[in-house]
Amino acid sequence: MLLLNASGCLDALTAPEVASSFDAFVTKTITPAARIGNAPVRIAETDHGMLNAIGLANPGRNVFVNETLPRLREIGIPIWVSVGGFCIRDYVETCEQLAGDDVACVELNLSCPNVDEAPESAAEIVAACRVATANPLYAKVSPHSWDMAETVRAVEAAGADGLSMINTLRGLALDAQLRPTLARGAGGYSGPALKPVALAAVRAARRATALPIVGMGGVYSGRDALELIACGATHVALGTVLFADWNAPARVREELVAEATRAGFEHPDDAFGISLDDVARLAN
Numbered sequence: 001m002l003l004l005n006a007s008g009c010l011d012a013l014t015a016p017e018v019a020s021s022f023d024a025f026v027t028k029t030i031t032p033a034a035r036i037g038n039a040p041v042r043i044a045e046t047d048h049g050m051l052n053a054i055g056l057a058n059p060g061r062n063v064f065v066n067e068t069l070p071r072l073r074e075i076g077i078p079i080w081v082s083v084g085g086f087c088i089r090d091y092v093e094t095c096e097q098l099a100g101d102d103v104a105c106v107e108l109n110l111s112c113p114n115v116d117e118a119p120e121s122a123a124e125i126v127a128a129c130r131v132a133t134a135n136p137l138y139a140k141v142s143p144h145s146w147d148m149a150e151t152v153r154a155v156e157a158a159g160a161d162g163l164s165m166i167n168t169l170r171g172l173a174l175d176a177q178l179r180p181t182l183a184r185g186a187g188g189y190s191g192p193a194l195k196p197v198a199l200a201a202v203r204a205a206r207r208a209t210a211l212p213i214v215g216m217g218g219v220y221s222g223r224d225a226l227e228l229i230a231c232g233a234t235h236v237a238l239g240t241v242l243f244a245d246w247n248a249p250a251r252v253r254e255e256l257v258a259e260a261t262r263a264g265f266e267h268p269d270d271a272f273g274i275s276l277d278d279v280a281r282l283a284n
């Protein structure tokens with residue numbers, strides 16, 4: 001199992017010592033052109049999680065490849081690049097631009113709730129990117145999908161090497177005057193409240209595929225990580241917790257081993273898929 005950060009939840013250049021406590025660093029989503037993102041207010045705290053409407057603020061792929069990526073490499077851990085866009089060509093051209101670069105993985109962000117332009121179907125984007133790059137391709141699919149199994153089978157057939165799930169859910173907070181707290185209105189909801197949604201999504205995906213899955217959504221403790229593994233996550237990512245606790249990677253690793261022992265497993269990976277009733281089939 002690898003422990004990763006969730007895209008957009010850690011600035012590795014500001015906090016390289018936190019980034020290096022992960023097994024790999026996942027970048028903020030990169031788009032073809034620079035984006036300043038949505039107008040403030042872009043972040044709000046809620047009772048059981050956090051709302052954000054950052055809107056894919058990033059320096060654009062040219063600046064990223066020429067300036068940011070070389071600096072990220074100095075941290076010394078594998079780099080996963082999160083790629084976003086608004087049409088198939090956006091994704092394909094970024095994949096082509098990264099093809100000669102030593103990146104460990106390309107994570108296609110097919111599920112950002114904070115931009116108005118919806119990308120085309122997840123499978124179409126994956127298929128086009130598959131032709132454009134030999135880099136490993138992970139598809140970050142939307143938790144809003146009605147039929148997770150169908151989505152997963154479609155992106156696998158299109159050539160994805162793995163899945164990342166889940167992204168934020170669309171949510172809304174109101175201020176004292178009953179106006180939306182975020183300037184954009186709704187935003188992406190993340191944090192503890194997401195865990196049950198993430199567990200269900202990962203478990204449904206695991207029933208449909210043997211591809212590796214990076215599970216995320218509300219992981220704050222080793223127990224949370226173990227539950228994702230039990231639902232079929234191969235790897236685990238930490239997101240919103242990093243805004244509150246930069247020691248979370250070390251703490252979650254430690255707790256994960258203790259929680260696995262408490263649940264009767266020698267190693268956390270031994271709990272893989274245990275919540276499914278057809279574990280034997282998976283093992284074969």
Ligand SMILES: Cc1cc2nc3c(=O)[nH]c(=O)nc-3n(C[C@H](O)[C@H](O)[C@H](O)COP(=O)(O)O)c2cc1C
Pocket residue numbers: 006007008009028029050052054056082109140166167168188189190191192194216217218219237238239240241
């Ligand atoms: C402030 C913020 C920014 C995010 N930016 C991105 C992004 O650029 N690309 C992406 O794929 N996911 C992004 N996400 C979603 C996270 O990667 C993750 O999927 C989600 O927050 C669920 O995990 P969590 O509950 O542990 O935070 C962002 C989340 C937050 C809170």
